[in-house]
Amino acid sequence: MTDARTVRVEIGVESVAGVRIAEAAGATRVELCTGLSAGGLTPGAALVEAAVAAASTTEIHVLVRPRPGDFRYNDDEVALMRADVARMRELGAHGVVVGVLGEDGNVDAGANTELLAAAEDMEVTFHRAFDVCADPYGGFDRLLELGFTRLLTSGRQVSVLDGAALIARLVALADDRIEVMACGGLRADNARRVIELTNVRDLHAAVRIPVPGLAPGDTEVDFAEFGVPRGFDHFETDAAGVAALCDAVR
Incomplete structure (x- = not known):
């Protein structure tokens, strides 16, 4: 069983405030992006620069999608x-999070090699494109060959607990050649169970809460973020939830 004290926590955030929350809670890394409700998109340079400036101990890893x-x-x-x-490297990010599949649905060796080369000495995480690739075991072997730092996966299930068996198998196959990072509905109340079932040493979660919106005016137009409950406007990083998750794995 993995010693919980060795587990690293990564928090998916969309703002400088989210970076500060993750650092205050003791998170090892953040995955910085925009558009989390759409699975995450590449953030702008100004946000990346501000995030790097705001963090002193927490690493900034930037999603490029x-x-x-x-x-x-x-x-x-x-x-x-x-x-x-290349731009994220120039801005001082510690790593990037990427992933390209080919037309056959398998891990695209050529395109991913180009991205790894652009990253130079940064850490590079292959994201949840793995969870929809056509051949997971072949794809995993390709990630090992290409030299990715880590793999982010829910075990090809919506819930990390449902995907735990595959994650555990990948951890065993990795044999410390790549870090396997578990995600998918991961929170403080299930984190220890995930560690026990998978032997991962890296956990990832986007812990968010909805922010109330303004009272609706005399219009049918609505720009609320996709997926927020009725009466709310957008999501923000949940400070209490992040702190609880980090505490749970210490």
Whole structure:
């Protein structure tokens, strides 16, 4: 069983405030992005720069994902991702989070090699594109060959507990050649169970709460974030939830 004291926590955030919350709670890393309700998108340079400046101990890892939807990108999109990866390195990010699948649904060796090269000495996480790739075990072998730092996965299930068996198998196959980071509905009340079932040493969660919206005016127009409950406007990082999660694995 993994010693819980060795577990690292990564928090998905969309703001400088989220970075500060994660650091105050003792998180090892944040995954910085925008558009979490759409699975996360590449943040702007100003946000990345501010996040790097705001953090002293917590590492800033930036999601590079040019659009919602699947992870099969054309040449123009891969070129944009490559430029974004290089830009994040220039802005002082500790790492990037990327993932490209080919038209066959498998891990695209060529495109991912380009992104790894652009990252140079940064850590590079392969994100949940793995959870929808056509061949998970073949894809995992390819990630090992390419040299990714870590893999983010829910074990190809919506819930990390439902995917725990596959995650545990990947941890065993990794044999310390790649870090396997578990995610998928992970919170303080199930974190220890996830550790016990999977032997992971890295946990990832986007712990958020909805923010109340303004009283509706005389209009049918609504710009509330997708997925927020009625009467709310958008989500923000939940300070209490993040602190509870980090405390649970100490």
